[in-house]
Amino acid sequence: MRACRHEPVPHTPVWFMRQAGRSLPEYLKVREDIPMLESCMRPELVKEITLQPVRRHKVDAAIFYSDIVVPLKAVGIDVDIKPGIGPVIADPIRTFEDLKRLRPLEPDDVPYVTEAVGLLVDELGETPLIGFAGAPYTLASYLVEGGPSKNHENTKAMMYGQPELWAALVDRLADITSAFLKVQIEAGASAVQLFDSWAGALAPDDYRRSVMPASAKVFDAVASYGVPRIHFGVGTGELLGLMGQAGADIVGVDWRVPLNVAAERVGPGKGLQGNLDPAVLFAPTKVVETKAREVLHAAQALGTSGHIFNLGHGVMPSMDPDALSRLVAFVHEASAR
Ligand SMILES: Cc1c2[nH]c(c1CCC(=O)O)Cc1[nH]c(c(CCC(=O)O)c1C)Cc1[nH]c(c(CCC(=O)O)c1C)Cc1[nH]c(c(C)c1CCC(=O)O)C2
Numbered sequence: 001m002r003a004c005r006h007e008p009v010p011h012t013p014v015w016f017m018r019q020a021g022r023s024l025p026e027y028l029k030v031r032e033d034i035p036m037l038e039s040c041m042r043p044e045l046v047k048e049i050t051l052q053p054v055r056r057h058k059v060d061a062a063i064f065y066s067d068i069v070v071p072l073k074a075v076g077i078d079v080d081i082k083p084g085i086g087p088v089i090a091d092p093i094r095t096f097e098d099l100k101r102l103r104p105l106e107p108d109d110v111p112y113v114t115e116a117v118g119l120l121v122d123e124l125g126e127t128p129l130i131g132f133a134g135a136p137y138t139l140a141s142y143l144v145e146g147g148p149s150k151n152h153e154n155t156k157a158m159m160y161g162q163p164e165l166w167a168a169l170v171d172r173l174a175d176i177t178s179a180f181l182k183v184q185i186e187a188g189a190s191a192v193q194l195f196d197s198w199a200g201a202l203a204p205d206d207y208r209r210s211v212m213p214a215s216a217k218v219f220d221a222v223a224s225y226g227v228p229r230i231h232f233g234v235g236t237g238e239l240l241g242l243m244g245q246a247g248a249d250i251v252g253v254d255w256r257v258p259l260n261v262a263a264e265r266v267g268p269g270k271g272l273q274g275n276l277d278p279a280v281l282f283a284p285t286k287v288v289e290t291k292a293r294e295v296l297h298a299a300q301a302l303g304t305s306g307h308i309f310n311l312g313h314g315v316m317p318s319m320d321p322d323a324l325s326r327l328v329a330f331v332h333e334a335s336a337r
Contacts (some may be wrong), residue, residue, distance in 0.1 A: 018314030068134025131184030200235025219247025
């Protein structure tokens with residue numbers, strides 16, 4: 001939390017996107033026979049899965065175990081997460097008529113989120129809990145395509161060809177996302193991250209015109225709580241400035257842009273999160289440490305604080321959890337002040 005506020009820190013804090021999940025044998029064990037989205041609705045299980053990587057890796061923050069499609073499911077969208085594929089939507093949203101199915105999210109739609117966050121903050125003590133949600137563009141891409149997509153052709157066809165429908169869709173999603181974040185903050189989350197994982201598919205002008213207003217609406221909606229707001233996407237090197245301007249306090253960076261360059265792109269006053277290439281974790285320990293040290297050095301462009309160490313994208317299921325634990329200890333040691 002001090003790093004988020006650009007205050008001095010004893011060492012650079014570190015957590016990993018997707019730190020909970022299939023890389024951990026203890027996760028596979030408790031998830032056995034329980035479908036992904038159902039697991040998100042069981043507060044005791046959510047608590048256990050969220051805590052697993054904190055216990056094992058000694059990371060500096062927990063990330064709430066849930067999924068970006070949980071609020072969509074909660075308002076009645078028929079969505080499932082298929083193992084090895086991702087979210088699949090039974091009836092994609094393509095018309096104004098379809099949009100009616102996307103009603104506002106009320107806190108009572110997600111009582112299990114309020115309960116799980118409450119259990120977690122009691123248990124976590126000093127360790128902050130990061131709440132999160134999917135950003136309007138990334139959610140829209142799943143809703144319009146009906147599932148994961150490489151080229152986002154239906155999404156972009158709507159964005160370019162039916163701009164009024166598109167604007168109405170991302171505006172509704174902004175409201176749902178804002179409500180989902182508010183539930184987590186009011187239950188005790190210390191910070192929030194908005195995942196616009198697939199925004200990197202967009203050219204800057206299209207992002208600015210067709211997506212940024214909806215994401216900015218989300219950041220505005222939670223601004224009064226004063227919790228740090230992180231904004232992350234993959235392949236967003238050309239969008240980093242705009243993603244900061246949308247209202248983030250900290251901009252997440254993938255591994256393609258060194259942090260000293262990212263610092264110039266986001267401008268002064270904003271923190272950075274990232275950005276070790278996740279695939280580096282498959283190399284020998286010495287290499288991981290050299291590459292991690294390069295990330296720490298590049299972050300010095302920010303000054304003494306304002307950097308949160310992370311991977312440039314999520315932990316992969318095939319990663320060796322011991323390599324992640326070693327990386328946490330290394331970052332703490334190498335950055336000790
Ligand atoms: C795009 C996206 C999704 N979900 C999420 C994003 C944004 C982050 C990113 O860019 O990776 C966000 C997410 N999903 C999950 C978390 C939990 C917290 C954490 O990071 O540890 C978070 C923050 C749990 C999960 N969400 C999912 C899993 C794996 C499901 C399983 O265990 O079977 C977990 C632990 C499923 C999921 N859900 C989604 C995908 C693409 C998948 C993977 C499908 C697969 O490869 O099987 C949609």
